[in-house]
Amino acid sequence: MVAPGFVFGLVLPLIVRADASAGVGFRFASYIGNDMVLQKEPAGAVIWGYGISGATVTVSLWQGQETIMKKVTSVKAHSNSWMVVLDPMKPGGPYEVMAQQTFGRTNITLRVHDVLFGDVWLCSGQSNMQMTVSQIFNATRELANTVAYQSVRIFSVSLIQAEQELEDLAQVDLQWAKPTSENLGHGAFKYMSAVCWLFGRDLYDALRYPIGLISSSWGGTPIEAWSSGRSLKACGVPTRGFTQSDTVTGPSKYSVLWNAMIHPLHNMSLKGVIWYQGESNVNFNRDLYNCTFPALIEDWRQTFHRGSQGQTERFFPFGFVQLSSYLSATSDDTFPEIRWHQTADFGFVPNARMPSTFMAVAMDLCDRKSPFGSIHPRDKQTVAYRLHLGARAVAYGEKLIFQGPLPENVELLADRGLLNLTYSQEIQVQRQDKIFEISCCSDHQCKWLPAPMDAFSAQTLALNIRSCRGALAAVRYAWTTWPCEYKQCPLYHPSSTLPAPPFIAFMTDRKPGEHSKLAGDIVAL
Numbered sequence: 001m002v003a004p005g006f007v008f009g010l011v012l013p014l015i016v017r018a019d020a021s022a023g024v025g026f027r028f029a030s031y032i033g034n035d036m037v038l039q040k041e042p043a044g045a046v047i048w049g050y051g052i053s054g055a056t057v058t059v060s061l062w063q064g065q066e067t068i069m070k071k072v073t074s075v076k077a078h079s080n081s082w083m084v085v086l087d088p089m090k091p092g093g094p095y096e097v098m099a100q101q102t103f104g105r106t107n108i109t110l111r112v113h114d115v116l117f118g119d120v121w122l123c124s125g126q127s128n129m130q131m132t133v134s135q136i137f138n139a140t141r142e143l144a145n146t147v148a149y150q151s152v153r154i155f156s157v158s159l160i161q162a163e164q165e166l167e168d169l170a171q172v173d174l175q176w177a178k179p180t181s182e183n184l185g186h187g188a189f190k191y192m193s194a195v196c197w198l199f200g201r202d203l204y205d206a207l208r209y210p211i212g213l214i215s216s217s218w219g220g221t222p223i224e225a226w227s228s229g230r231s232l233k234a235c236g237v238p239t240r241g242f243t244q245s246d247t248v249t250g251p252s253k254y255s256v257l258w259n260a261m262i263h264p265l266h267n268m269s270l271k272g273v274i275w276y277q278g279e280s281n282v283n284f285n286r287d288l289y290n291c292t293f294p295a296l297i298e299d300w301r302q303t304f305h306r307g308s309q310g311q312t313e314r315f316f317p318f319g320f321v322q323l324s325s326y327l328s329a330t331s332d333d334t335f336p337e338i339r340w341h342q343t344a345d346f347g348f349v350p351n352a353r354m355p356s357t358f359m360a361v362a363m364d365l366c367d368r369k370s371p372f373g374s375i376h377p378r379d380k381q382t383v384a385y386r387l388h389l390g391a392r393a394v395a396y397g398e399k400l401i402f403q404g405p406l407p408e409n410v411e412l413l414a415d416r417g418l419l420n421l422t423y424s425q426e427i428q429v430q431r432q433d434k435i436f437e438i439s440c441c442s443d444h445q446c447k448w449l450p451a452p453m454d455a456f457s458a459q460t461l462a463l464n465i466r467s468c469r470g471a472l473a474a475v476r477y478a479w480t481t482w483p484c485e486y487k488q489c490p491l492y493h494p495s496s497t498l499p500a501p502p503f504i505a506f507m508t509d510r511k512p513g514e515h516s517k518l519a520g521d522i523v524a525l
């Protein structure tokens with residue numbers, strides 16, 4: 001299906017802006033407008049636009065009648081674009097940004113007002129990111145709750161695809177705006193993302209300064225659509241032949257959403273990104289996701305860092321939601337594998353392959369009765385809350401618990417028929433005898449068998465493995481599409497109520513006490 005705003009490599013603005021009438025050709029980039037949030041210190045905010053080749057452009061920042069700062073540049077010959085980097089600003093506002101183009105004897109002036117400085121977060125992914133506040137639990141109350149959040153500003157990119165990397169957005173669904181029940185609840189999967197909004201609201205409650213939120217997501221799309229050719233190549237994603245990009249069309253086509261919905265934003269200064277995607281890769285290039293996801297993060301980071309002339313941090317914080325659960329006709333390993341690949345097969349983030357990342361575990365936020373299908377759970381508040389904890393720890397350096405318990409040590413006590421798990425944190429346990437499974441092998445055949453809980457204490461859990469008469473090869477936790485009922489998984493960290501993430505650990509010949517990549521590799525005692 002093709003979106004109404006479908007364009008091929010067009011750079012023409014399809015949105016008529018009030019300011020655009022001020023002069024042919026001279027304009028701000030599509031996402032510089034009234035009510036916006038510009039990135040605060042230590043970064044300098046990038047302001048850019050188009051003009052007449054060779055003209056002088058003076059950008060000034062005003063507070064009331066007072067000029068705070070002035071930057072002068074000129075319009076580049078081939079691209080007809082201009083760009084300035086403002087000095088780093090403390091959070092707050094409002095300010096006015098003025099840009100004046102002088103060419104020969106003509107001056108043209110553009111203004112945007114009500115500009116705040118704060119942290120700008122980009123939110124992207126597929127339908128679970130696209131779901132709006134009108135679709136979630138307690139929608140009416142959440143939609144009405146905007147008065148206290150007038151410094152959280154929202155912006156939503158249109159569904160557009162392009163064959164080439166665009167320099168500016170070809171279309172915008174929602175220009176920078178203060179939140180209202182109308183623009184937050186525009187309809188199902190239309191305009192502002194609920195996860196994005198709730199994440200911004202939680203951040204605002206913690207930081208008490210302006211937050212800018214840019215929503216750019218499209219339902220049903222695989223990671224390949226959001227990846228540049230560079231990252232697909234780095235992961236060996238097949239690009240030719242059968243079932244590959246030649247035959248994939250619409251918004252799932254490789255790189256088309258990167259080109260039209262992400263790349264145009266790369267010249268702005270950002271604080272970070274949050275991402276909720278992966279369902280569309282459960283049956284599409286699933287085994288490559290442990291490469292395509294870290295590669296996307298790395299490529300976005302490089303591109304945004306360069307595009308903002310170093311103002312967006314090289315390793316800006318990148319948060320994501322680990323897939324929730326849904327009612328599937330078949331029960332297989334595909335969902336758990338994507339969840340695992342979302343962590344580059346570590347089970348936790350940040351890790352060596354995914355520095356400066358954070359994750360919200362959501363497998364316990366299932367929603368059997370969601371009117372949008374169980375693939376679209378309505379509790380986005382808990383998703384955003386868990387994400388914001390990760391942001392506070394990873395992006396803002398607060399010392400707080402932002403991830404649930406994982407085993408640090410897994411010890412096989414073969415003679416006692418026990419597998420002892422020592423957790424990194426305190427655990428709160430609710431007995432469930434099928435959630436842990438062991439891979440048991442004999443005659444070159446391995447089978448997954450349930451490993452019931454034997455005993456537990458504050459930080460350890462012993463599994464009964466007597467049902468395995470052969471050799472134990474691996475242990476895994478919550479390795480199903482639907483591991484538990486709503487907020488009823490067997491393992492949580494008690495005070496933070498964060499769920500233990502799913503994991504798989506394999507038998508190694510590592511000596512006890514030696515460290516390995518996986519916190520949970522099994523050691524025989």
Ligand SMILES: *[C@@H]1O[C@H](CO)[C@@H](O)[C@H](O)[C@H]1NC(C)=O
Pocket residue numbers: 100102105106107
């Ligand atoms: C245009 O702007 C420049 C710089 O602000 C100023 O010196 C000049 O007088 C202006 N010219 C006109 C025609 O307004």
Ligand SMILES: *[C@@H]1O[C@H](CO)[C@@H](O)[C@H](O)[C@H]1NC(C)=O
Pocket residue numbers: 286287288290291344345
């Ligand atoms: C990714 O996972 C697949 C199996 O799902 C595995 O064969 C491959 O080695 C993994 N690649 C990386 C880079 O971890």
Ligand SMILES: *[C@@H]1O[C@H](CO)[C@@H](O)[C@H](O)[C@H]1NC(C)=O
Pocket residue numbers: 048049079081082083266267306307308309
């Ligand atoms: C945006 O960044 C890219 C990469 O650094 C650069 O080539 C391009 O000229 C920038 N755009 C503007 C308007 O300066």
Ligand SMILES: *[C@@H]1O[C@H](CO)[C@@H](O)[C@H](O)[C@H]1NC(C)=O
Pocket residue numbers: 137138378379380381382
């Ligand atoms: C919805 O509101 C009820 C009543 O205040 C509350 O108990 C519940 O946790 C809310 N649900 C979500 C997902 O926030």
Ligand SMILES: *[C@@H]1O[C@H](CO)[C@@H](O)[C@H](O)[C@H]1NC(C)=O
Pocket residue numbers: 411413418420455456461462
């Ligand atoms: C393993 O767990 C059992 C049951 O909790 C406990 O009695 C035993 O001391 C543990 N063994 C080791 C080596 O930690």
